[in-house]
Amino acid sequence: MIAANLARVHAQIAEAALRAERRPESVTLVAVSKTKPLEAIKVAYNLGIRDFGENRVQEVLEKQATFSPPDLRWHMIGHVQTNKANKVCGSFAYIHSVDSLHLALSLQRAAEKKSHAEETAVVQPVLLQVNISGEARKEGMTPEETPAIARQLRSLSHLKVQGLMTVAPLVDDQEQVRPVFQALRQLRDKLRQEVPEYSWDQLSMGMTDDYPIAIEEGATIVRVGRAIFGERVK
Numbered sequence: 001m002i003a004a005n006l007a008r009v010h011a012q013i014a015e016a017a018l019r020a021e022r023r024p025e026s027v028t029l030v031a032v033s034k035t036k037p038l039e040a041i042k043v044a045y046n047l048g049i050r051d052f053g054e055n056r057v058q059e060v061l062e063k064q065a066t067f068s069p070p071d072l073r074w075h076m077i078g079h080v081q082t083n084k085a086n087k088v089c090g091s092f093a094y095i096h097s098v099d100s101l102h103l104a105l106s107l108q109r110a111a112e113k114k115s116h117a118e119e120t121a122v123v124q125p126v127l128l129q130v131n132i133s134g135e136a137r138k139e140g141m142t143p144e145e146t147p148a149i150a151r152q153l154r155s156l157s158h159l160k161v162q163g164l165m166t167v168a169p170l171v172d173d174q175e176q177v178r179p180v181f182q183a184l185r186q187l188r189d190k191l192r193q194e195v196p197e198y199s200w201d202q203l204s205m206g207m208t209d210d211y212p213i214a215i216e217e218g219a220t221i222v223r224v225g226r227a228i229f230g231e232r233v234k
Helices: 002-019 038-046 057-066 082-088 101-118 146-153 174-194 211-216
Strands: 028-032 051-054 073-076 094-098 124-129 159-165 202-204 221-224
Touching: 002 028, 002 038, 002 211, 038 057, 051 057, 057 073, 057 082, 082 101, 094 101, 094 159, 094 202, 094 221, 101 124, 101 146, 101 159, 124 146, 146 159, 146 174, 159 174, 174 202, 174 211, 202 221, 211 221
Parallel strands: 028 051, 028 221, 051 073, 073 094, 094 124, 124 159, 159 202
Antiparallel strands: none
């Protein structure tokens, strides 16, 4: 099942990229493996997937302790509580969900401590999570406050801001989310001008229901779980 699902997802990524006159390889597929057993992750890994997304700190740390080949990249895509900063900093290729200055400062302090303990500089790549749609139940900084927060992060030497992330609303007609993805891309373009110290290369947007539209609108990272692994276990 996973092999057939992955083939379908790869094909749809390629089709969406070509529609947008982009190279399919410009899009990183993060297989969202939260709640999935290690056996499923190993199957996907053996089929060529190297990026896996998790949102529960304790769950992913247990998976990392058991299965973490050197070329596997773990992504933290869920909300991170500040008291878990020391557990996630330095353990992920990307933390997609830096949603406040408070969390960024906690990650900076955690990275400083880890750098001293390991006697090597720990620099954590992060994405800023933006609540483009303005939904009250969603995490993320507002588009209006993002530039000011980004400017404040310039002094945090142990964090490397590499782009933005958003979660689109759940809708029946997926075309309704296109403006959300367009707005995140436009915010990224604005930040490139206003905070040029960062590259802003990454746009993490698009999930199982809407990743082709996200790719058409510039996504460089898509987070796909259900279309690969099947329905999520609660």
